[in-house]
Amino acid sequence: MTKLIGRFFFIAAFLFSFLPVSASEPEVVKGVSRELAIYRKKVIGQINYQLNLDIPLERKKAIQASESITFKLLGNKYNLQLDFRENGEKVKSIQVNGKNTGVVFKAEHLIIDRSLLIVGENHIQLVFEAGESALNR
DSSP, X not given: OHHHHHHHHHHHHXXXXXXXXXXXXXXXXXXXXXXXXXXXHHHEEEEEEEXXXXXXXXXXXXXXXXXXXXXXXXXXXXXXXXXXXXXXXXXXXXXXXXXXXXXXXXXXXXXXXXGGOOSEEEEEEEEEEEOOTTOOO
C-alpha cells in the first residue's frame, strides 16, 4: 500500500511539472532581480538596440542621446521594466509602437504600460540626456 501511495505522489509530481507556470509580476526594485531576469527570459526575445550619442566638444554641455529598441514580446500580462540607471528627469520622450507616452520612472527603471505593448514585434524610441559616469572624455 505504501509503495502504491509513493508511486502515486511520484506520478502526480511528474505530471504537475509539465503544467505551465504562471510567472507573477516582477517587483520594481533597483537593479535586475532574479525574478525580473527570469520573467524577461520567458517573454522577451529577438532584442535589438540602436544607440545614438551626440557628444559635444565642450565638456560642460550635456550628451544628447536616442535609443531605438525592437523586440518580440510573447505575452504582455505585465508592464515592461526598462533599465535606466540615470535620473528619470533626463528622459525627454518615450514613444511605444508609434504612440507617445509619459515618463514613468521607478527604482532605476522606466515603466512601459502593458496597454501600449503588443504580443509580437514592438518598437520603443527613447530620447534622453545621457549620463557621463561611464564616459571618459
